[in-house]
Amino acid sequence: MAPLSFTSLNSSLRTREDFQQACISLLEPLKPFFSPGKTCVKLGNTATRYDEIGAQIEGYARPLWGLAALLAGGAEYEGTEDFVDGLRNGTNPDHPEYWGLARDSDQRMVEMCPIGYNLAIAPHKFWDPLTDKEKGNVATWLGYINDKQMPMTNWLWFRVFANLGLLRNGASHSKERLEADIDQLDTFYRGDGWSNDGPEGYTQMDYYSGSYAIQYLQLLYAKLAKDIDPKRSELYKERARQYALDFVHYSDEQGRNITFGRSLTYRFAMSGFWAAIAFADCELPAPLTWGVVKGLLLRNLRWWTRQKEIITPQGTLTIGYTYPNQFMSENYNSPGSPYWFMLGFAPLACPASHPFWTSQEEPYPTASIPATVALKHPKHIMVHKGGHTFLLSSGQMCHYPVRASESKYGKFAYSSAFGYSVPTGGYFLEAIGGDNALALSEDNGETWKVRRVATNARIEEHDGSPVLVSGWTPWPDVSVETYLLPPVDNRPNWHIRVHLVKTERDLSTAEGAWAMYGTRVADGRELETLAAQSAEGRHEREYEALAASRAGVVGIVELSSSRQGVRSGKVLSADANGNLVDSRTVLPTLLAEVKVGEHRAFVTGVFAIPASVKNWQRSWRAGWDERPRLPTWLEEIACCH
Numbered sequence: 001m002a003p004l005s006f007t008s009l010n011s012s013l014r015t016r017e018d019f020q021q022a023c024i025s026l027l028e029p030l031k032p033f034f035s036p037g038k039t040c041v042k043l044g045n046t047a048t049r050y051d052e053i054g055a056q057i058e059g060y061a062r063p064l065w066g067l068a069a070l071l072a073g074g075a076e077y078e079g080t081e082d083f084v085d086g087l088r089n090g091t092n093p094d095h096p097e098y099w100g101l102a103r104d105s106d107q108r109m110v111e112m113c114p115i116g117y118n119l120a121i122a123p124h125k126f127w128d129p130l131t132d133k134e135k136g137n138v139a140t141w142l143g144y145i146n147d148k149q150m151p152m153t154n155w156l157w158f159r160v161f162a163n164l165g166l167l168r169n170g171a172s173h174s175k176e177r178l179e180a181d182i183d184q185l186d187t188f189y190r191g192d193g194w195s196n197d198g199p200e201g202y203t204q205m206d207y208y209s210g211s212y213a214i215q216y217l218q219l220l221y222a223k224l225a226k227d228i229d230p231k232r233s234e235l236y237k238e239r240a241r242q243y244a245l246d247f248v249h250y251s252d253e254q255g256r257n258i259t260f261g262r263s264l265t266y267r268f269a270m271s272g273f274w275a276a277i278a279f280a281d282c283e284l285p286a287p288l289t290w291g292v293v294k295g296l297l298l299r300n301l302r303w304w305t306r307q308k309e310i311i312t313p314q315g316t317l318t319i320g321y322t323y324p325n326q327f328m329s330e331n332y333n334s335p336g337s338p339y340w341f342m343l344g345f346a347p348l349a350c351p352a353s354h355p356f357w358t359s360q361e362e363p364y365p366t367a368s369i370p371a372t373v374a375l376k377h378p379k380h381i382m383v384h385k386g387g388h389t390f391l392l393s394s395g396q397m398c399h400y401p402v403r404a405s406e407s408k409y410g411k412f413a414y415s416s417a418f419g420y421s422v423p424t425g426g427y428f429l430e431a432i433g434g435d436n437a438l439a440l441s442e443d444n445g446e447t448w449k450v451r452r453v454a455t456n457a458r459i460e461e462h463d464g465s466p467v468l469v470s471g472w473t474p475w476p477d478v479s480v481e482t483y484l485l486p487p488v489d490n491r492p493n494w495h496i497r498v499h500l501v502k503t504e505r506d507l508s509t510a511e512g513a514w515a516m517y518g519t520r521v522a523d524g525r526e527l528e529t530l531a532a533q534s535a536e537g538r539h540e541r542e543y544e545a546l547a548a549s550r551a552g553v554v555g556i557v558e559l560s561s562s563r564q565g566v567r568s569g570k571v572l573s574a575d576a577n578g579n580l581v582d583s584r585t586v587l588p589t590l591l592a593e594v595k596v597g598e599h600r601a602f603v604t605g606v607f608a609i610p611a612s613v614k615n616w617q618r619s620w621r622a623g624w625d626e627r628p629r630l631p632t633w634l635e636e637i638a639c640c641h
Contacts, residue, residue, distance in 0.1 A: 005029065005315035006305060013302045016348070016357045020075055022301060023066040023345045029315030030063060031079060037097035038082045039090035043316050044335030046326065054107035057099055059336025060086050061111035066342030068118040069279075071125050072349035080125055087115065087126060088134050091141040099141065104149040107332070112142055113158035113217075114343075116165030120224050121349055127169045139171045146174040153198045154213035156181045161217065164224060182221075182232070188214070193243030194377035202399045205378040206261025206409075210247055211272035215240060216343065219276035237282045240273075244284045246375050247273055248296070249382035252389035253364040254612050255299030256416040259580050260391065262330055262398065262408050265319050266340040267310065271300040278347040278356035287369065290355040291362035297344065298361060317341060321419060321580035328422050328580055330403055372486045374459045374466035381459070381466050381484070386492030386623070387613030390415040392484040394470035395457025404433065406452035411436040412484055412497060417552065417610035418514035419581030421574060431575040435515040435587055438482070438499055438602070440474055441508040448510070449474045454482075462633055477504035483634060493609050494628040496559070499602040500641045507594045512572075513606045515579050517551035518586030526573065527586060535617055538571035538586060545569030545588035546607070546624065553620040555607040556588045559630060560638065567592040567602070601638040603630055 006025045011018045033041045041059030048055050060083070070077055090099040102108040119127050119138075127135065142162040150159065160181050166173035188195045190205075195214045197204040208214060218236040226233040250258045250270075257270040264270070274297040277284065284293065304310065309323035317338040318324040347356050366384060373382050379395035391414050398405045404422035413436040414420055425431035426447055432439055437450040457470040468484040478501075485496040501509075518527055520536060530537030530548060539546040539555075546555030546569075558567045567590040579585045594600050605628050609616045630638070 005311055007308050007311055009305050013298055013305065014361060016352055019298075019301075019345065019348060020070060020073075022305070023070050023342070023348060024077060025315075026317070026339075026342065027063055027067060027077060027079060029311075030059070031082070032314070033059065033316070034082055034086070035097055037089040037095060038086035039095075039097040039099060040086075041336055044319075046319070046335060048107075048334045049331040050107040053100065054111075055334035055336060057090070057108060057111050058334050059339070060090070061114045062336060062339030063342055064114040064118045065340070066345040066348070068114070068122045068126075069345050069348040072121040073351065075348070084126055084129060087138065088130060091137040092134070093137070101141065101144045102148055105151060106148070109145050109148070109150055109155060109158050109162075112145055112162040116142065116161035116163070117220065119165035120161075120168040123169050135169075135171060139166055139173070142166060143172060143174065146177045152184070154208050154217075156185050157213055157217040160185075160221065164221070167228075168224065185214070189239070190377050192377060193239045193241070193246065195239075198399060203396050204398060204409075205396060207263065207266075207270050208261070209378075210243065211270050211276075212263060212266060212340065212343075215243055215247075216272050216276045219273075219280040219282060220346070222282070223280045237280060240277060240280070240282050241284055244273070244277065244288055246373075246382075248288065248365070248369060249373060249375075249384070249389075249391075251296055251300070251364065252384070252416040252612075253366060254416075255301075255303035256389075257300065258389065258391055258414050258416045259321070259419045260393070260408070260414040261396075262402055262405075263333075263340070264321050264580060265329060265333055265338050267317075267321070267338065268301060268304050268341045268344040271297050272343045272346070275344045275346040278350055278354065281354075287365040289362060290359035292365055294356055294359055295361045295363060297347070299364075301344065323583055325577055325580070325583075327424050327577055328404065372466070376459055379457050379459065379468065381468055381486050383486050383495070385487045385489075386609060387616070388415065388417060388493060388608055388610055390417075390608075392468050392486060392495065394454045394468050394482065394484065397453050406437075406450050407433045410451040410454065412438075412482070413495065413514075413606070415514060415608070417612060418516050418554065418608065419579055421515045421579040421585065421587075424575040424578045428575075429510055429589075430572050431578070433578050434510055434512040434572075434589065435579075436606075437512055438480065439510045439512070440478070442475070442505055445508050451480075463631055475505065478502065478507070483637075485631070485634070488628065491626060491628040493623050494605050494607050496628055496630065497602075497604040497606065498630070498634055498638055499604070500638070501594060501598075501600045501602065503594055503598060503600075504596055506596050509592045509594060509602070511556065511590045511602065511604055513545075513556035513588040514554045514608050515574055515582075515585040515587045516547065516554050517549045517582040518547065518573065518584050519549070521550050527571075540569045540571055542566065542568055543590075545571050545590065547571050547586045547588050548620070549586070550611060551582065552611040552613070552616060553607070553609045553624070554588055555624055556590055557605045557607070557627065558590060558603065559605045559627065560601065560603040562639075599641050601641040603638055
């Protein structure tokens, strides 16, 4: 009997059988939402940029990521026939629920990927039972993608898998298109295992570069095409070995992933890379043993089962991150979109004898990886210090309009413990999603700008430590140069930012720390002034602001010895539902006015201790009182500004 819902699973989620049950717990609640012909799954009424049938095809196709692996691994699922009927009817032009042929850049192209994967690994359930006519319908529907235009991004992999699913079943397909698409995808490669999500000139290396698409699908291809393309299959596995040594830094000991980039409503898919490693039988270099890989994937799955608000009362996934949230969504998120989640179940295709399943789960390899490391391709400085896993960022951006792009790519820092915030409006400071950003206003605070496009972003090295440097031009007569410095060993919970501002207009400025849970434990009411012995509250004064709550402690302080001008500290009560992790948040912020013609150096220390740190309530005050010092080389730059 399947559990009532994914978040009520009554197991430790450590075995292959537990993993199977987790997958089934997400398939079962879909049954009432199938269309009569089983071709569509409608899970809600919110709209997307593409047509409604395309949206409901998502609801049908994306669960196949999990179902295909479940069946390929030898398990049975009683609802399989519904999905088989959906494929049979959706590709039949004479059926009233026919899906229709793909047009240029059609969402149907995306959903052809899990369908093709399904045909490739579970043909005994999805291909063999079809009649010759039905097989022809499937081949025609999938094959129609081959002469259509599509974005020069990870989407090309979707066409590869449409053809690969047909190829593995001896059906008509386009060998020429498959090879041309892979050749094009290989031009996205930048080195050291990293691929950009698009051609040269794009600056996007988010979860699509790894878990959602490029690395993930390269590894699936490496397994499924090793007999027909052995050289490239081994090449993709070698890239994965390199990439894994960097990607491990995007997770923490608790099983959380750093929130960065778009499409985070895919949730468990953020760890999909580790699932694909198992699927592809890809052994990784030390310290990434099979036990470590298993731990990275299963801890994340267990963490998601503890996020009780991610599902509806009916047991279906919602748009959002840890709770339902449309503000953080993209215009391509339908109610069925979150089921990209299911690609994390790929190890179910592996037999019980696979080393992923036979290995003992191991903890996060904290002691075996660098506490600070600069990744030149994504322009990230990765940090595991003071119990906080986060990254410093400058230089990435989405190459096309995406809702809240400035929040998803343009912030100075992103964390696994403190999720990023997005705008809920634009006409007051509390609504702009101003965490880890320098916000500027030219109209006395009516509207605000934060960085979306960083210019000349680069990683430099000073005193043996990486520094991320970038520029920003919010208006033609305003420029900002920013230096981001990771924590040093004796101040592990502080990072430093220096902003050199030049302006020919009057500006209001607001710089935010991390946003975090902002209400009292006892009664859920707003945090009050922090008392000397209190475990929670807000602290505000000139030059600094701090908040403590059940989520931990976050603070921000002006570090300049001259304290040129005045920056006042304030803990903002952020507009509700803007943060990915907590629906009610506060944001320690520094505020200042800059006059026309001024050159101002803001020297900022940002402090954070997540509640996952042992004994954090007793230790944070000492850490907060020990302020970091600006390195001499940067102090000279700031003083001369």
